[in-house]
Structure formats: C-alpha cells, structure tokens
Amino acid sequence: MNDRPDYFTLIGQALGDRLELRDGAAPNELYLSLKPEALSSLPDIVALLTRSLGARFTTLVANDERALNGGFFLYYVFSAPAGDLFLILQVPVDPRHMEVPSVTPVLEAANWFERELKDWFGIIAFPNIYRLAVHPDWPEDVHHMLKDFRSDSAVPRVPGTFDFKRVEGEGVFEIPVGPVHAGIIEPGHFRFSVAGEPIINLDVQLFYTHKGTEKLAEGMDPRRAVFLAERISGDSSFAHALAFCRCIERLSGLEIPKRAEVVRTIVLELERLYNHIGDMGAILLDVGYSVGAASAFELKERFLSLNETLTGSRLLRSVAAVGGVRRDPEDAVPKRQALREAVVTGREGLERLYDLIMSTSSVLDRLETTGRLSRTDAFRLGITGMAARASGIDRDFRRDHPHCAYSRVRFQVAQQKEGDVLARLKVRVDEARESFSILEQLLQQHLGEALIAPVSPVPPGRCALGYVEGWRGEIVHWAMTGPGGELFRWKITDPSFHNWRALPVAVRNNIVPDFPVINKSFNLSYSGNDR
Amino acid sequence: MLKNFRQWGKVVTGSFPDKPGERPEGFRGKPVIDFPRCTACDRCAEACPTHAITVTSETAENRKDAEGRPQESGGRIVSIDYGSCIFCGECEAACPDTIHLTRELQPAVSDRKSLITRARYRSTGSGSWEFVEIVADAASDRQSIEEIGARVKARALELFGRSLHIREVDAGSCNGCEIEITALNNPVYDIERFGIHFVASPRHADMLLVTGPVTRNMEIALRQSLEATPTPRMVVAAGACAIGGGIFGKSYASCGGVDKVIPVDVYIPGCPPHPEALLQGILTAMDRFPSRR
Numbered sequence: 160m161n162d163r164p165d166y167f168t169l170i171g172q173a174l175g176d177r178l179e180l181r182d183g184a185a186p187n188e189l190y191l192s193l194k195p196e197a198l199s200s201l202p203d204i205v206a207l208l209t210r211s212l213g214a215r216f217t218t219l220v221a222n223d224e225r226a227l228n229g230g231f232f233l234y235y236v237f238s239a240p241a242g243d244l245f246l247i248l249q250v251p252v253d254p255r256h257m258e259v260p261s262v263t264p265v266l267e268a269a270n271w272f273e274r275e276l277k278d279w280f281g282i283i284a285f286p287n288i289y290r291l292a293v294h295p296d297w298p299e300d301v302h303h304m305l306k307d308f309r310s311d312s313a314v315p316r317v318p319g320t321f322d323f324k325r326v327e328g329e330g331v332f333e334i335p336v337g338p339v340h341a342g343i344i345e346p347g348h349f350r351f352s353v354a355g356e357p358i359i360n361l362d363v364q365l366f367y368t369h370k371g372t373e374k375l376a377e378g379m380d381p382r383r384a385v386f387l388a389e390r391i392s393g394d395s396s397f398a399h400a401l402a403f404c405r406c407i408e409r410l411s412g413l414e415i416p417k418r419a420e421v422v423r424t425i426v427l428e429l430e431r432l433y434n435h436i437g438d439m440g441a442i443l444l445d446v447g448y449s450v451g452a453a454s455a456f457e458l459k460e461r462f463l464s465l466n467e468t469l470t471g472s473r474l475l476r477s478v479a480a481v482g483g484v485r486r487d488p489e490d491a492v493p494k495r496q497a498l499r500e501a502v503v504t505g506r507e508g509l510e511r512l513y514d515l516i517m518s519t520s521s522v523l524d525r526l527e528t529t530g531r532l533s534r535t536d537a538f539r540l541g542i543t544g545m546a547a548r549a550s551g552i553d554r555d556f557r558r559d560h561p562h563c564a565y566s567r568v569r570f571q572v573a574q575q576k577e578g579d580v581l582a583r584l585k586v587r588v589d590e591a592r593e594s595f596s597i598l599e600q601l602l603q604q605h606l607g608e609a610l611i612a613p614v615s616p617v618p619p620g621r622c623a624l625g626y627v628e629g630w631r632g633e634i635v636h637w638a639m640t641g642p643g644g645e646l647f648r649w650k651i652t653d654p655s656f657h658n659w660r661a662l663p664v665a666v667r668n669n670i671v672p673d674f675p676v677i678n679k680s681f682n683l684s685y686s687g688n689d690r
Numbered sequence: 691m692l693k694n695f696r697q698w699g700k701v702v703t704g705s706f707p708d709k710p711g712e713r714p715e716g717f718r719g720k721p722v723i724d725f726p727r728c729t730a731c732d733r734c735a736e737a738c739p740t741h742a743i744t745v746t747s748e749t750a751e752n753r754k755d756a757e758g759r760p761q762e763s764g765g766r767i768v769s770i771d772y773g774s775c776i777f778c779g780e781c782e783a784a785c786p787d788t789i790h791l792t793r794e795l796q797p798a799v800s801d802r803k804s805l806i807t808r809a810r811y812r813s814t815g816s817g818s819w820e821f822v823e824i825v826a827d828a829a830s831d832r833q834s835i836e837e838i839g840a841r842v843k844a845r846a847l848e849l850f851g852r853s854l855h856i857r858e859v860d861a862g863s864c865n866g867c868e869i870e871i872t873a874l875n876n877p878v879y880d881i882e883r884f885g886i887h888f889v890a891s892p893r894h895a896d897m898l899l900v901t902g903p904v905t906r907n908m909e910i911a912l913r914q915s916l917e918a919t920p921t922p923r924m925v926v927a928a929g930a931c932a933i934g935g936g937i938f939g940k941s942y943a944s945c946g947g948v949d950k951v952i953p954v955d956v957y958i959p960g961c962p963p964h965p966e967a968l969l970q971g972i973l974t975a976m977d978r979f980p981s982r983r
C-alpha cells in the first residue's frame with residue numbers, strides 16, 4: 160500500500176475542507192466522507208477523482224440508513240489506478256429532500272446508476288425523467304429498496320407505456336423486437352430505428368428479469384445468501400458467489416486458506432473457459448459458420464462436463480463458501496488427470512478452432528469492422544472487462560486489484576485495439592490461452608491443505624466491497640451487515656450493467672442482419688443486469 | 691478434430707451418452723433422506739435455503755376431532771420437495787449420517803405432488819422422534835437418453851407427422867436454465883437427431899418450455915406467448931424457479947412459479963435441470979398429448 164499516503168495527501172490537500180478520510184474494514188478501502196454542507200461540490204469532487212487522479216468509477220451504492228443514523232447514504236466506488244486501492248466517496252442524502260447533484264455531466268458512466276437510484280430509492284440525481292429499472296406499469300411513488308417496503312408486498316399495476324427515443328425522418332422505420340426473442344435467450348425489448356439497411360438508433364428496454372435479489376437478501380444470513388449470489392447470473396455463478404463471499408470475508412477480516420485461494424482461481428478460470436469458448440461458437444453460428452460453431456459448442460460441452468466431474472456441478476455451483484471453498488476439484492487422482500488432460504486437449508481444440516476461423520475469409524469478412532466500439536466511447540461509457548480490453552482499454556482486476564491466487568501466477572492481460580466483433584473474439588481466444596496457462600501453473604499447489612476457514616460469527620454493522628474479475632468483466636459487490644450479523648444491504652454490480660450501454664453505440668450504422676452477431680460478441684447478462 | 695474431443699470426453703465423462711444416470715462421483719444429484727435413521731430434529735430444514743425440506747407438526751386432514759377440527763396428532767412430518775430443491779447439498783452437510791446427495795436426477799412429473807416425499811414420525815415420549823412410515827414417495831425413473839430420444843421421435847411422428855416444435859420462454863430465469871437448454875443442441879446431446887426443434891415463434895410451437903419464477907415484468911409476455919400457441923399444446927416448467935419460484939420464491943417481483951400464471955403440464959426439477967432431465971421431461975410431456983384419433 161505504498162501509494163496510499165499519496166492519495167491521502169493529494170485528496171487531503173485538494174479537498175480536506177469538504178471530505179473526511181477514514182479507513183474501511185478492508186485494508187484497501189479508503190472512505191472519503193463528504194460533509195453535508197459540501198453536497199453541491201459533489202460533481203467537482205468526482206471530476207477531480209476521475210480526471211486528475213485517474214480513478215475509475217465502478218459502482219454506486221445507495222443505502223437506506225434511516226434506522227441507523229436518520230439518513231440515506233450514497234457510496235460512489237472508484238478503483239484507483241495505482242496501489243490496489245478503492246476510493247469510496249460517501250455522500251449523505253437528506254431524507255426530507257431526497258436529491259443530490261448529478262455527476263453524470265462529468266461522468267457519463269454514472270448515468271444508469273443514477274437512474275436506478277431514482278427508480279429504486281426515489282433519490283433524484285439524474286435529471287432524466289425516463290425510467291430505467293422499473294417498468295411503466297410500476298407506480299411512480301413506490302420504491303422497493305426503501306426499508307419500509309416489504310419484499311412480499313403486492314404492488315398494483317398502473318397504466319403506462321415505455322418511452323422510446325423517436326427518430327423522425329423520411330424513410331425511417333421502427334422495428335420492435337422482444338421481450339420474447341427467437342432462440343434460447345433471455346428477455347429484453349429492442350427497438351431499432353432504421354433508414355434503409357443501417358441502424359440509426361437502438362433503444363434497449365431491460366429489467367424484464369428483475370427478481371428483487373438485493374431486496375430478498377436483506378435480513379438474510381450471509382452464508383445462505385451465497386446460494387442467491389450463485390443465481391444472479393447463471394453463466395457467472397461462481398464469480399458472483401465469490402464476489403459476495405469476499406464481501407463477507409473482507410468485512411470480517413477473515414483469512415482464507417492458501418489452498419482455497421488456489422481452488423477459487425482454478426474455478427474462476429474454468430468459468431471463463433466454458434463461457435469464452437461458448438461465445439466463440441455463438442459468434443460463428445450467427446455468421447453462418449456452422450462447422451466452426453459445432454466444434455466450439457462441443458468444446459464448451461466438454462468443459463461443462465469437466466466442471467461436473469471436478470465439482471459435481473456443470474455450472475460450478477455449491478463450490479463457493481464464506482471463508483473458502485466447499486469442494487476441491489483436485490481431491491482425487493482421476494480428477495487431477497481429467498483437469499490435466501483438459502488443459503492439453505482443450506488448448507489443442509482452441510488453437511485448431513482459432514486457425515480455422517483465421518483461415519476462413521468469409522467469416523473474417525463478417526467479423527472485421529462489424530460492431531465497432533471506439534476506445535473513446537468505451538472509456539466515456541465506463542465499459543469494463545473483456546469488451547473494454549477489445550477496445551484498447553488496459554484494465555483487468557486480476558492484475559490491478561489482485562485477488563485469490565492471481566498475484567502468484569504469470570499472465571498477460573489481453574489487448575486489442577479495433578473494438579469490433581473480431582477484436583472481442585480475439586480477446587476471448589487470448590484470455591482462454593492465458594486461462595490454460597494459469598491452470599497449468601496452479602495444478603497441484605497446496606494440495607491436502609484446509610479448504611475453508613473455521614466458521615466464525617459475522618460481525619455486525621460493518622461494510623466492505625467484494626470483487627472479482629469474472630469472464631465478462633469486473634463483478635463488484637458491496638455488503639453491509641446489520642446488528643445481528645445478518646445482511647443489511649447488498650449491492651450487486653454485474654459488468655453487464657456497465658456494458659449494455661455499449662450495444663446501441665456499437666450497432667449504430669451497422670445493418671440489421673449484423674445485430675445478432677454484434678449482440679453475441681458482447682454476450683451481456685440480462686439477469687445480472689436486472690437482478 | 692471431433693474425434694479428438696470424443697476421446698477426451700471418454701476420459702472425462704465416462705461412458706456418456708449411452709449410460710445416463712451415471713453421473714460422476716460427487717455429483718450433486720437428488721438428496722435422499724434415510725428416514726428410518728432420521729430423528730425429525732429439524733436441522734436439515736434449518737439449513738435448506740429454499741425450504742425444500744420441512745419438519746412440521748402433523749395436522750393432517752385424516753386427523754380431525756369429532757367436530758372436524760384438525761387435531762395435533764403429536765406426530766411430525768418430514769417432507770422433501772424435489773421441485774423446490776436446488777441441489778446445493780446443505781442438508782447433507784447439516785446431517786451427513788442421514789442425508790446423502792445421490793448421483794441420480796429427479797425425473798420430471800406431470801403431477802406437482804409427485805415431486806414430494808413425506809414421512810411420519812411419532813413421539814417416543816422422551817423428547818425424541820421415531821420413524822413410522824413413508825406417506826408419499828416422489829417419482830423415480832431411469833431410462834437412457836437414447837431410449838428417451840427414440841420414444842420422443844416416434845411419439846412426435848405419431849402425433850404430428852413431423853418433428854416436435856418447442857418454443858423456449860425465459861420468464862425471468864438466472865440464465866442457468868438457458869445454458870442447459872442450449873446444451874441440448876450441442877453436438878454431444880444433439881437432440882435434433884430425435885426430431886426436436888426449437889422454433890422462433892410460439893405460433894409454430896407444440897410446446898412451451900418455460901424457465902424462471904415468472905417475474906412481474908414477464909407475466910404478461912408469458913400469458914401472451916401461451917395465447918399465441920396453437921392447441922393442443924403442452925406447457926413444461928423447467929427448473930426450480932419455474933416449478934415454484936426456486937430460491938427467489940414469491941415476492942413483489944416474482945409470481946413464484948409458472949403454474950401461478952398459466953397451467954403447467956410437466957415439471958422438470960433441477961437448478962438448472964441437467965440436459966438429460968430436460969430431455970426426459972420433454973418426453974413426459976409428449977406422453978400427455980391427446981392422441982390424434
């Protein structure tokens with residue numbers, strides 16, 4: 160934590176009159192608490208953190224703390240570029256006013272977060288009147304994240320229709336699609352405005368799969384909530400469960416056994432592998448290259464099956480646990496063999512698939528320059544993870560905020576510049592290659608040691624972040640415990656919540672028939688977004 | 691290349707696909723309670739995240755007093771509902787002597803109640819409980835995937851003179867169920883060979899395969915999908931969420947299961963259901979179609 164004094168001094172000098180600095184429960188969290196009288200300077204402070212200090216916005220947490228201290232608090236979480244530090248700007252909200260200055264004008268990446276804040280808490284920041292996270296038939300004055308709203312309330316439907324951006328002009332047509340789509344995919348509503356072939360605007364209406372996950376968890380025993388975390392987004396079952404477990408461990412100051420950290424890393428990479436490979440197949444299928452797609456899907460199935468052999472669950476469920484892991488994927492000789500063999504054969508399969516793609520010019524034609532997301536747009540919108548790396552943004556929590564056993568393995572952070580479908584495919588290939596290498600480095604390390612820390616009570620009244628780099632990108636959770644160690648508040652941020660905003664930008668000026676492959680190249684989670 | 695994968699597959703998955711039901715050691719399958727050993731103590735029920743296991747006082751209809759009021763018989767009922775189970779293994783961890791996660795899949799059923807096993811206990815008088823009898827037993831079944839596939843194909847030909855058309859509707863799932871439904875189309879399961887096609891529109895569908903607890907925001911779309919599906923049609927609820935809300939239950943945001951919104955013909959347990967369980971569930975639904983003539 161060599162860089163911390165710098166942040167302390169820097170922030171203290173520039174903003175000392177408006178902020179109070181304090182350490183979080185976890186060693187790499189620095190809380191900057193905004194004095195109520197300085198509320199109007201919130202956008203300036205955010206601008207200073209992001210522009211002058213280069214801190215990057217990762218999530219915005221709202222918390223109804225009226226029962227604890229009479230007010231609401233907002234927590235703007237930033238990842239600091241050096242020294243593995245998180246800066247958490249804590250902002251008080253007066254319950255009589257329920258308003259804060261919007262930071263969106265200085266930080267576009269906060270746009271959706273501020274809109275969700277209004278829909279779920281009734282706290283107004285973003286001046287946009289359009290709803291995001293509730294549907295039009297939800298009553299205006301009901302905010303389900305307020306503590307006085309009971310999760311089993313029956314909420315009546317009210318009349319209302321979606322507001323979509325109308326693009327007017329000669330020859331402009333609207334094409335509405337969904338929420339139930341062709342194919343086996345999650346529900347969402349897309350509205351294309353096209354002029355001839357090219358898409359000139361895309362509006363996306365999500366939150367069809369909103370299940371009230373954050374609300375449901377309130378009052379829950381954190382150990383039980385792990386099972387809920389596994390079901391935030393099925394394709395990231397382990398990564399989400401782990402991010403949540405890390406919240407609880409970090410707020411408890413729990414030491415994780417070495418072997419558990421190794422297992423966690425192995426399982427994260429197994430999750431990355433089956434998804435990256437499956438996405439390659441989906442991309443190939445959407446450009447009509449069925450031979451390539453079939454190989455990719457077969458390879459993906461092998462990995463799902465490997466997951467089952469190693470952990471008992473194809474989706475790697477029931478592995479994560481607060482304090483460690485519940486299963487060791489290398490606890491028997493046949494499993495160790497299967498894993499070794501998968502690294503060798505999987506790598507060969509991947510390389511063959513890659514060669515096949517790169518030598519098929521008709522496929523490359525469809526992927527190159529399609530669905531471009533420029534670095535500038537990716538940066539402005541706060542795009543994260545694999546999609547960001549394909550647009551030339553050099554970030555990866557595995558390197559920048561090392562967790563699990565990532566500080567003990569060598570790997571390259573994948574990078575592409577073009578930001579098109581091909582770049583996103585290549586990032587996946589490179590990351591899958593690195594996954595094989597990481598697995599190889601970790602095989603049979605600390606075998607036979609403890610898998611989980613002894614059970615200890617979860618301390619009351621503490622909060623912490625929990626984060627991992629999932630296959631899609633940064634998964635960031637924030638949890639606070641109540642007086643009995645139960646969950647008081649749990650905020651879930653799936654990378655999809657950032658990255659959905661990339662899709663309308665990336666499809667612009669592409670033709671409608673290319674939409675499916677562009678969409679697949681991001682492969683965003685509806686459920687992770689909607690929760 | 692394919693040959694290569696198959697070889698690896700052999701090592702990894704054993705004899706798939708010819709002998710299904712044989713999942714690997716440590717597979718998180720159907721939890722089975724050794725009822726005679728069980729002391730109805732409640733520890734497993736406490737541990738279960740979805741209340742699939744319950745231990746309750748017996749107030750059954752068959753125990754009413756002269757005025758017809760339900761009587762506390764002094765007995766206890768231990769019940770496990772495979773429709774709510776997410777196969778997490780917490781019950782086994784809470785009571786390793788009595789509960790074991792087997793390697794078996796709980797098969798799909800058309801009667802929701804057939805997913806429940808129940809046993810009755812009586813008080814020994816000294817504060818503990820002893821087993822009396824099993825009062826209900828969940829369905830079990832073992833067929834190979836090839837057998838099931840062949841039957842689906844024959845049945846579809848007989849019923850429609852063509853393949854079976856399924857429309858998948860995600861009514862708010864976590865996408866886990868979609869991963870497994872998608873897997874049915876991969877070259878390993880390859881259910882097209884059994885004459886099963888996923889179609890783009892409910893208008894062309896014989897069957898709706900529904901996942902998710904039916905969120906408030908998908909309720910109307912689900913009803914519309916059903917209306918657009920011609921009869922005769924089957925509705926299959928796939929996964930714990932679709933069966934009864936699963937881990938999400940019923941709330942302001944969730945209807946708590948497909949049959950709270952539209953009638954369901956077949957229930958496929960799992961979280962998510964294994965591809966083999968999905969196929970078996972599809973066959974169960976096929977058997978429920980009225981014969982053409």
Ligand code: SF4
Nearest residue numbers: 738775776778779781
């Ligand atoms: S496996 Fe999990 S969900 Fe199923 S009965 Fe046991 S504790 Fe409940």
Ligand code: SF4
Nearest residue numbers: 863864866929930931
């Ligand atoms: S049943 Fe399980 S896998 Fe399927 S949608 Fe529900 S939580 Fe996800």
